[in-house]
Amino acid sequence: MFDNIWNRGVSYNLFAAIANVDLAKSLGDHLRLVDAIESGDPTIAMEAIVDHIAHSFELQIEALGSER
DSSP states (O other): OHHHHHHHHHHHHHHHHGGGSOOHHHHHHHHHHHHHHHHTOHHHHHHHHHHHHHHHHHHHHHHHHTTO
């Protein structure tokens, strides 16, 4: 039970920090994901998902860096 609560606390801190960055790019990524899935092409959808994860990671690092 402790591990479950602890893991949620860490996640909360990570997502709370994201308020420090411009999320417009992330919104654009989400719209691209929707378009990619709607296209029915699994290659396009996979590329959109991989790009979104990479961009999200970069935003998270930026957000954590701005908390200093």
